Amino acid sequence: MRVLAMTPKPVSFWNDPKRRGMAFQVMATFAIVTFLGLAVKNAVDNLTARGIASGFDFLGQRAGFAIVQHLIAYDENARYIDAFWVGLINTGVVSILSIMLASILGLVVGLGRLSRNWLIARLALAYVELLRNVPLLLLILIVYFMGLRPLPGPRQSLHLGDLIFLNNRGLFLPQPVFDAAAPVPIFLTLVCTVVIIALLRWTWLQRIDQGRAPAWIWWAFSGLAAAPLAGFALAGFPVHLDMPALTGFNFTGGVVVIPELVAMVLALGLFGGAFIAEIIRAGILSVAHGQLEAAAALGLHRNLQMRLVFLPQATRVIIPPLTSEYLNLIKNSSLAAAIAYPDLVQVFAGTVLNQTGQAVEIIAITMLVYLVISVGLAGLMSFINRVPKLRSA
Amino acid sequence: MDAPRPAPVLHTGFAGWVHQNLFAGPVDTLLTLSGMGLLWLLVPPIADYLFIDAFWTGSNATACSGRTAFCWPFLNVRLTQFIYGTYPLEERWRVNLAAVQGVLFALPLVYAGPKFRKPLMLALFIYWPISTALLLTGGLIGLTPVPTNLWGGFMVTLVVALFGIGVSLPLGIALALARLSDLPAIRWLSVGLIEIIRGVPLITILFMASLMLPIFLPNGMSVDGLLRVLVGFSLFAAAYMAEIIRGGLSALPPGQAEAAKALGLGYWHTMGLILLPQALRMVLPNIVNTFIALFKDTTLVMIVGIMDLLGVVQAANSDPNWAGPNTQPTGYVFLGMVFWLSCYLMSRLSARMERQFNQNQRTR
Numbered sequence: 001m002r003v004l005a006m007t008p009k010p011v012s013f014w015n016d017p018k019r020r021g022m023a024f025q026v027m028a029t030f031a032i033v034t035f036l037g038l039a040v041k042n043a044v045d046n047l048t049a050r051g052i053a054s055g056f057d058f059l060g061q062r063a064g065f066a067i068v069q070h071l072i073a074y075d076e077n078a079r080y081i082d083a084f085w086v087g088l089i090n091t092g093v094v095s096i097l098s099i100m101l102a103s104i105l106g107l108v109v110g111l112g113r114l115s116r117n118w119l120i121a122r123l124a125l126a127y128v129e130l131l132r133n134v135p136l137l138l139l140i141l142i143v144y145f146m147g148l149r150p151l152p153g154p155r156q157s158l159h160l161g162d163l164i165f166l167n168n169r170g171l172f173l174p175q176p177v178f179d180a181a182a183p184v185p186i187f188l189t190l191v192c193t194v195v196i197i198a199l200l201r202w203t204w205l206q207r208i209d210q211g212r213a214p215a216w217i218w219w220a221f222s223g224l225a226a227a228p229l230a231g232f233a234l235a236g237f238p239v240h241l242d243m244p245a246l247t248g249f250n251f252t253g254g255v256v257v258i259p260e261l262v263a264m265v266l267a268l269g270l271f272g273g274a275f276i277a278e279i280i281r282a283g284i285l286s287v288a289h290g291q292l293e294a295a296a297a298l299g300l301h302r303n304l305q306m307r308l309v310f311l312p313q314a315t316r317v318i319i320p321p322l323t324s325e326y327l328n329l330i331k332n333s334s335l336a337a338a339i340a341y342p343d344l345v346q347v348f349a350g351t352v353l354n355q356t357g358q359a360v361e362i363i364a365i366t367m368l369v370y371l372v373i374s375v376g377l378a379g380l381m382s383f384i385n386r387v388p389k390l391r392s393a
Numbered sequence: 394m395d396a397p398r399p400a401p402v403l404h405t406g407f408a409g410w411v412h413q414n415l416f417a418g419p420v421d422t423l424l425t426l427s428g429m430g431l432l433w434l435l436v437p438p439i440a441d442y443l444f445i446d447a448f449w450t451g452s453n454a455t456a457c458s459g460r461t462a463f464c465w466p467f468l469n470v471r472l473t474q475f476i477y478g479t480y481p482l483e484e485r486w487r488v489n490l491a492a493v494q495g496v497l498f499a500l501p502l503v504y505a506g507p508k509f510r511k512p513l514m515l516a517l518f519i520y521w522p523i524s525t526a527l528l529l530t531g532g533l534i535g536l537t538p539v540p541t542n543l544w545g546g547f548m549v550t551l552v553v554a555l556f557g558i559g560v561s562l563p564l565g566i567a568l569a570l571a572r573l574s575d576l577p578a579i580r581w582l583s584v585g586l587i588e589i590i591r592g593v594p595l596i597t598i599l600f601m602a603s604l605m606l607p608i609f610l611p612n613g614m615s616v617d618g619l620l621r622v623l624v625g626f627s628l629f630a631a632a633y634m635a636e637i638i639r640g641g642l643s644a645l646p647p648g649q650a651e652a653a654k655a656l657g658l659g660y661w662h663t664m665g666l667i668l669l670p671q672a673l674r675m676v677l678p679n680i681v682n683t684f685i686a687l688f689k690d691t692t693l694v695m696i697v698g699i700m701d702l703l704g705v706v707q708a709a710n711s712d713p714n715w716a717g718p719n720t721q722p723t724g725y726v727f728l729g730m731v732f733w734l735s736c737y738l739m740s741r742l743s744a745r746m747e748r749q750f751n752q753n754q755r756t757r
Binding site: 021024025026028029032039040042043045046047049115116117118119120123129130132133134135136137138139141142145146150331332334335337338345349353359360363366367370371374375 | 414415417421424425428429431432461575576577578579582588589591592593594595596597600601604605607608609610611612685689690691692693695696703718721722725726728729732733736737740
């Protein structure tokens with residue numbers, strides 16, 4: 001009997017996939033490193049030729065320009081690093097506000113798309129199709145130049161009672177002002193909220209365990225709800241609203257929202273809302289109808305059907321695309337530069353770059369900021385998606 | 394015996410439809426009425442702006458002033474500029490020729506049988522880009538050179554979009570293959586590039602391309618302003634395309650790759666003949682959707698000073714002959730209509746392809 005040779009035929013040196021892979025990797029890495037090295041060398045040569053000192057020392061120099069909207073202390077004498085923080089905070093403000101608006105609009109329109117009412121479903125469809133197919137930059141320009149710039153002056157403001165005023169100088173809102181005694185009842189409110197949440201959880205577990213919650217729980221809830229109110233009353237209601245009022249040619253008092261921010265939030269919110277509506281709709285449709293019927297057949301109350309059966313399955317489908325849409329909105333807030341809203345790109349990669357000429361450092365910092373936000377938010381959402389209740393079967 | 398009675402009025406015909414779809418209950422009625430209210434608030438002002446109040450005649454901004462309305466004469470006078478920008482008048486036939494060639498090669502491709510497909514593809518993907526670049530820039534075979542700072546309008550928008558799409562497909566495939574590769578160095582290089590590009594806004598990439606590219610090049614070597622932006626834009630597009638193609642490749646059943654291996658096919662044959670054709674067909678609707686997004690994103694090149702369609706409209710306001718409150722809004726609304734129509738048609742196309750693909754899957 002012939003014995004089969006068990007050892008495979010030796011592969012020639014050049015055809016060994018392992019060696020080839022290794023060689024290929026070394027070559028690619030070498031090419032990239034050489035390329036980057038050349039680029040850095042050129043950059044250093046070019047910058048020395050232009051007399052620009054590389055490095056991050058410029059951040060400590062005096063900025064010398066004003067920024068319309070700053071939530072932290074800032075004036076012309078501040079440093080470039082302060083301008084960076086102001087821009088970053090402004091990016092945060094516009095992102096958070098537009099994410100909120102887009103989520104609300106998206107939820108309403110997404111549900112509207114599924115409405116049995118023909119007119120509502122058609123209107124929702126029209127909204128989605130109209131806004132999804134227009135460039136965001138154009139939408140921002142249209143909202144700003146056709147919506148907010150032509151508004152009347154302060155004297156002919158559009159207004160909602162004596163509370164909210166809208167004119168070409170911006171949106172004027174009442175501002176809550178906290179007196180010295182305010183922190184105590186506010187703290188009390190926070191404590192009560194935390195206790196209520198914990199108690200709700202406990203009641204829930206009791207229901208599962210015993211079939212019902214103890215009767216005194218309702219007294220506890222009412223007491224916890226009443227305590228903060230009593231606290232505010234005892235402190236003599238230490239909060240009042242600072243109302244915007246027309247004095248001379250402009251408004252004083254209250255909070256002023258600059259028109260650029262209003263335009264950015266409106267445009268980003270409208271645009272993002274169209275995409276979020278489709279995400280919500282897809283999420284709702286992804287849950288098979290039999291799931292709800294089965295839940296009803298098990299005798300679950302309508303609320304529990306939603307909470308235990310429908311929402312966990314729908315959110316599992318909704319959260320990943322919703323996260324990337326939120327990230328898109330944050331990244332798209334950089335289009336603020338087009339209407340001079342002072343966000344990170346406009347202030348830092350715009351004005352500061354033009355004044356200092358430190359293109360490499362500034363673009364690198366700006367990109368790094370967005371990268372950190374993206375990676376951070378994506379990580380957070382993948383963590384949320386790993387919560388066992390939401391995990392796919 | 395009773396004759397069959399007709400169905401109740403509220404359940405059949407128009408009345409039945411209205412009853413069931415608009416006024417099925419108190420909440421439904423309220424919704425319908427508020428929807429009608431919304432329409433009443435929106436439609437008449439838009440009709441007023443575009444048609445009823447609009448300005449129809451005249452040749453300068455004074456003809457379009459006094460009220461807020463659409464300025465048709467501005468559109469009429471500026472239409473050629475919206476298309477060609479400041480491309481020299483006597484050379485515009487070159488742009489037209491390039492466009493006609495493109496349409497001539499692309500349209501038959503939709504209907505052509507397999508026999509003509511290959512020469513048409515070669516013409517569209519090899520001959521056409523080269524001839525277009527030659528025609529538009531000039532400088533060879535007796536054509537007067539036209540520097541890119543004279544280019545503008547819809548032509549530039551199309552150049553940016555088509556260049557980005559044309560480069561992003563092969564580059565995206567390469568990046569996707571690299572990301573799925575077994576070789577760690579290759580994989581991590583690709584992951585790094587894709588994630589960095591996808592993690593930052595397009596505008597920072599465009600800034601980088603137009604401000605930093607010159608710094609990274611050897612002294613004295615300069616790259617054309619439009620070309621810099623094209624490089625940045627197509628890198629951005631490629632990163633997104635790579636993720637879509639990777640999604641298609643990972644969605645294929647593993648049996649496909651195993652079967653190819655069992656047949657003795659090597660890596661490139663497995664990819665090129667078995668996996669990529671299936672993956673690409675599967676993600677074709679997503680690719681079209683990315684094209685739509687990229688087409689809309691071309692407007693961003695305006696921010697780094699390229700005179701695309703939006704840039705030309707922005708610049709129109711600096712013309713003293715047309716400086717007026719209605720000029721810029723007219724341009725914006727017109728652009729909105731152009732972009733909306735193009736993107737809407739493309740999205741219909743992608744929806745149709747998706748349906749077709751699903752149908753093919755089912756009948757298999």
